[in-house]
Amino acid sequence: MTSANEDLQPAPTTDHAGASKSKAPAAVQLPTRESAAAIKRRDRLLTILVPICVIAFLIAFWQIMVTVNETPHYILPGPDLVVKSLISDWHILLPALWVTTKITIASLALALIGGGGMAILLVQSRWIEVALYPITVILQVTPIIAIAPLILIYAPTTQSALLICAFVVAFFPILSNMVQGLKSVDHNLLNLFELYGASRWQTLIYLKLPASLPYFMTGLRIGGGLALIAAVVAEFAAGSAGAGSGLAFRLLESQFRLNISRLFAALFLLASLGVLIFALTSFISWWTLHRWHESSLKREN
Amino acid sequence: MIRFARTCAGRPSPDAELSMVTAEPGSTALSTARSTPSSRPLVAMDAVSKVFSNGTLALSGMSMTVRPGEFISLLGPSGCGKSTALRIIAGLGGISEGSIDWPSFRINARGLPDGDISFVFQEPTLMPWQTVFGNVYLPLRLKGLSKKAAADKIYAALESVGLEDFADAYPRELSGGMKMRVSIARALVTEPKLLLMDEPFAALDEITRQKLNDDVLALWKATGITVIFVTHSVYESAYLANRIVVMKARPGRVHADFPLHTSLERDVRYRTSEEYRQACADVSAKLSEAMGGEEH
Numbered sequence: 108m109t110s111a112n113e114d115l116q117p118a119p120t121t122d123h124a125g126a127s128k129s130k131a132p133a134a135v136q137l138p139t140r141e142s143a144a145a146i147k148r149r150d151r152l153l154t155i156l157v158p159i160c161v162i163a164f165l166i167a168f169w170q171i172m173v174t175v176n177e178t179p180h181y182i183l184p185g186p187d188l189v190v191k192s193l194i195s196d197w198h199i200l201l202p203a204l205w206v207t208t209k210i211t212i213a214s215l216a217l218a219l220i221g222g223g224g225m226a227i228l229l230v231q232s233r234w235i236e237v238a239l240y241p242i243t244v245i246l247q248v249t250p251i252i253a254i255a256p257l258i259l260i261y262a263p264t265t266q267s268a269l270l271i272c273a274f275v276v277a278f279f280p281i282l283s284n285m286v287q288g289l290k291s292v293d294h295n296l297l298n299l300f301e302l303y304g305a306s307r308w309q310t311l312i313y314l315k316l317p318a319s320l321p322y323f324m325t326g327l328r329i330g331g332g333l334a335l336i337a338a339v340v341a342e343f344a345a346g347s348a349g350a351g352s353g354l355a356f357r358l359l360e361s362q363f364r365l366n367i368s369r370l371f372a373a374l375f376l377l378a379s380l381g382v383l384i385f386a387l388t389s390f391i392s393w394w395t396l397h398r399w400h401e402s403s404l405k406r407e408n
Numbered sequence: 409m410i411r412f413a414r415t416c417a418g419r420p421s422p423d424a425e426l427s428m429v430t431a432e433p434g435s436t437a438l439s440t441a442r443s444t445p446s447s448r449p450l451v452a453m454d455a456v457s458k459v460f461s462n463g464t465l466a467l468s469g470m471s472m473t474v475r476p477g478e479f480i481s482l483l484g485p486s487g488c489g490k491s492t493a494l495r496i497i498a499g500l501g502g503i504s505e506g507s508i509d510w511p512s513f514r515i516n517a518r519g520l521p522d523g524d525i526s527f528v529f530q531e532p533t534l535m536p537w538q539t540v541f542g543n544v545y546l547p548l549r550l551k552g553l554s555k556k557a558a559a560d561k562i563y564a565a566l567e568s569v570g571l572e573d574f575a576d577a578y579p580r581e582l583s584g585g586m587k588m589r590v591s592i593a594r595a596l597v598t599e600p601k602l603l604l605m606d607e608p609f610a611a612l613d614e615i616t617r618q619k620l621n622d623d624v625l626a627l628w629k630a631t632g633i634t635v636i637f638v639t640h641s642v643y644e645s646a647y648l649a650n651r652i653v654v655m656k657a658r659p660g661r662v663h664a665d666f667p668l669h670t671s672l673e674r675d676v677r678y679r680t681s682e683e684y685r686q687a688c689a690d691v692s693a694k695l696s697e698a699m700g701g702e703e704h
């Protein structure tokens with residue numbers, strides 16, 4: 108009896124021990140997995156919250172400094188006044204924002220078509236490149252502000268002059284990136300296309316264009332930023348008033364009238380437009396490349 | 409394991425043929441059964457020299473005839489011009505002297521072979537923006553085949569390298585060996601007569617390399633394709649090839665060119681056989697000769 112009991116007893120004990128052992132790691136593992144997800148979520152939240160907090164802090168600091176020092180509003184208005192003028196001058200600022208946006212987007216689109224097309228043309232033959240590339244470089248290295256007056260004289264309208272200025276500036280980074288991209292196609296892939304008797308056209312469509320897409324996207328991101336800058340700079344140079352004036356003119360006008368809070372409001376809109384263009388071009392770049400290109404991939408080891 | 413969707417119609421069973429191939433003197437006639445003298449050569453290179461634009465003499469007076477059904481292993485010290493020779497055989501890059509002819513191929517307007525030759529580079533050389541399917545589709549797409557018309561061939565090629573489940577994957581999602589297999593599938597999808605491989609498995613680990621070697625060998629047996637396989641490895645060439653071409657460097661030329669026939673099926677048993685050991689020793693000796701006392 109006793110021996111049987113002894114035989115029986117250890118068995119359940121070991122079973123129990125085994126069960127609790129196998130349970131223990133699971134009980135430990137689950138929370139860690141959960142907290143890993145939680146950490147990830149918190150991380151994402153923080154990457155959004157931290158910059159917002161910093162900006163909020165700076166605005167609060169600005170407001171406090173202005174209030175404490177009693178800075179006159181024609182020198183430095185507080186954020187409250189900027190917001191107020193943003194609302195009250197909306198009917199002036201909105202059309203101006205629209206004009207600047209139109210010029211920037213249109214010039215960027217033209218630069219994309221022109222720069223991309225020109226790049227394709229340049230790489231077709233060495234002689235085309237030899238003939239045309241220096242001209243594009245000269246066009247690029249000449250400060251846009253210096254040729255703006257000329258363009259203003261020759262262009263039929265101020266709007267089209269601004270468009271041309273912004274185009275010229277955005278054109279070059281797109282062109283040079285695209286040329287770089289078209290030229291840095293894997294030589295073995297080129298060999299492969301030649302081996303299979305691909306036509307020039309097929310090589311362009313199936314190989315060179317897709318291979319240069321990452322470079323084109325870099326050009327797009329740089330060009331988008333530059334187009335806005337150029338649109339503003341050119342409008343400074345033009346300095347023309349009227350219904351069709353953009354944000355840059357409103358900036359100058361506000362400065363003349365010492366309406367500094369409106370100046371800040373216009374500045375805020377310009378910055379927002381810049382951020383929007385940056386976000387948009389970055390998104391387009393990510394969207395077209397994320398499935399295959401290293402630059403858009405998470406590193407997973 | 410590899411499966412073959414395609415076999416070369418009209419050919420006698422290559423396995424049976426190969427088992428007849430022996431190293432005994434009496435069987436020499438049989439050993440060339442795959443390449444009867446009457447069949448036209450695939451490639452005839454005669455005293456070809458190649459000078460690069462920077463003045464490098466990469467090949468000098470290289471002659472070599474490739475006959476149908478051969479599995480040629482091209483061996484030689486680094487920089488001796490193996491890749492250059494292979495590119496010339498593919499019709500890529502011109503020659504400076506001598507002549508090269510492709511008697512069994514359609515010749516295009518530029519005097520180069522038009523299709524029917526496939527190339528597997530040392531790197532997988534895949535288009536990263538295309539899926540595995542898209543990459544294998546490429547040669548057929550360039551020929552003007554629609555995706556629908558090509559699909560069956562593509563899946564057959566993918567199946568032959570065991571990647572039919574990865575058709576929609578992008579190259580970055582594959583391992584090095586899998587990428588190489590995609591590259592092989594792309595080379596096979598056109599059902600070429602001549603398959604050129606430039607150190608295709610050099611970057612892979614021994615086991616993967618071994619498996620892919622067996623795959624290539626099985627493919628060669630099943631389809632009767634002609635293969636030229638560049639390698640640095642004496643063991644690889646002794647395992648795979650039925651003809652060894654050893655090249656000498658500076659300038660590149662053929663040092664030795666000899667058949668390698670075995671009585672055994674080339675498989676695990678062959679790998680551990682005395683015959684294989686002997687073949688390795690022979691090839692190794694020729695390679696040492698070609699390196700001319702150089703350290704290696």
Ligand SMILES: Nc1ncnc2c1ncn2[C@@H]1O[C@H](COP(=O)(O)OP(=O)(O)OP(=O)(O)O)[C@@H](O)[C@H]1O
Nearest residue numbers: 460461462464466485486487488489490491492493
């Ligand atoms: N595009 C090129 N321009 C100039 N010289 C070249 C070029 N390609 C190869 N060479 C030269 O030609 C010679 C042969 O090169 P090749 O690539 O054919 O050698 P290889 O036998 O394939 O060498 P490895 O085994 O290292 O791949 C080398 O000396 C190399 O320097």
Ligand SMILES: [Mg+2]
Nearest residue numbers: 490491492606
């Ligand atoms: Mg090489």
